[in-house]
Amino acid sequence: MESNNGYHIAVVGATGAVGQQMLKTLEKRNFPIASLKLLASKRSAGKKVDYKGEEFTIEEATPEAFEGVQIALFSAGGSISKELAPEAAKRGAVVVDNTSAFRMDPNTPLVVPEVNEDALHNHNGIIANPNCSTIQMVVALEPVRKKYGLNKVIVSTYQAVSGAGAKAINELNEQTRAIIDDQEFTPEVLPVAGDEKHYQIAFNAVPQIDKFQENGFTFEEMKMINETKKIMNMQELEVAATCVRLPVETGHSESVYLEIDDEDVTVDELKALLSEAPGILLKDDPSQQLYPMPADCVDKDDVFVGRIRKDLDRPNGFHMWVVSDNLLKGAALNSVQIAESLVKLNLLK
Ligand code: NAP
Ligand code: 12T
DSSP: OOOTTOEEEEEETTTSHHHHHHHHHHHHTTOOEEEEEEEEOGGGTTOEEEETTEEEEOEEOOGGGGTTOSEEEEOSOHHHHHHHHHHHHHTTOEEEEOSSSSTTOTTSOBOOHHHHGGGGGGOSSEEEOOOHHHHHHHHHHHHHHHHHOEEEEEEEEEEOGGGGOHHHHHHHHHHHHHHHTTOOOOOOSSSSTTSSOOOOOTTOOBOOOSOBOTTSOBHHHHHHHHHHHHHTTOTTOEEEEEEEEOSOSSOEEEEEEEEESOSOOOHHHHHHHHHHSTTEEEOOBGGGTBOOOHHHHTTOOSEEEEEEEEOSSOTTEEEEEEEEOTTIIIIIHHHHHHHHHHHHTTOOO
């Protein structure tokens, strides 16, 4: 299977919002590819997709499709991953899975390379890519934890519709047009595709992402809470989250409140730390009205941080604003970075 002109790659969900960004990211980063299989459902089989100016035909994702594949990037939903990721791994592929199917499995590393690349050494054929909102937050928290210690995080998110897939992007665009044109419309996708109840997203803010849990938090909120503790290897960290969907196409924003173990740290020290940290671009100058916004972060790789300020009551408390392209660092880019780390650390089978 060793190949000096690259690796045998499969992308599962290649026609989707994340899958399309995976292809763009592989191309942009010039990932060494010997062969590329583009997989999706039966519905899309036969469809043509372009990669580096070459035409590829979408094939149906089946267990046999993974014969000879070394790296399989999955983003076709949790049930497809549960069914096919073990089949791919059984055939010798290392799976990088973008769904929530394996993230909390103790035998599956959950990896953001800037934070816990070392966890890849323990993989058993499947590596989980964290939730988009979790990824951008831990990239910003890890340098702070490392230097000053961290004990509490309270986050509120302002999430884009592209996180919920191609159908949700369509719904936002069509609803916006309908409302402006004074036409009737029926919400059919958001907040949760397949659920009974749907709400308007255009010109609105919806405090539900993914399904509600028994404890009153949504699954998206629980993903942020549990994944953050796992990635940062801090079961003792206090984390609470409120996740809100906004009528933004791409780019998640987060208001993050954090408490560190040190009361004497200044805003300038925190800014200096984050301006040097991997994967972060500090954009923070109130005197020039400079701060990150999703419209400026689309198609960018970085996690943007701004609005850093000290809490007025707690000397160890800070507030910051964290923005990133949810389909790139939040999904496709992080997956491709994991694949790059697997190659670098010689962890393919
Ligand atoms: P999307 O735009 O709706 O695309 C879904 C993709 O899955 C399409 O390529 C679709 O292929 C494929 N698919 C659907 N049913 C399939 C089946 N039975 N067999 C094989 N492929 C099938 O959704 P998306 O936004 O790209 O997200 C896809 C998944 O990635 C989500 O369900 C979620 O689990 C995960 N995700 C993760 C993050 C993250 O935070 N890291 C962010 C967004 C999404 P067809 O063209 O054939 O329908
Ligand atoms: N429901 O990968 O709707 O866990 O924005 C990511 C995004 C699930 C995930 C969303 C979701 C995930 C969404």
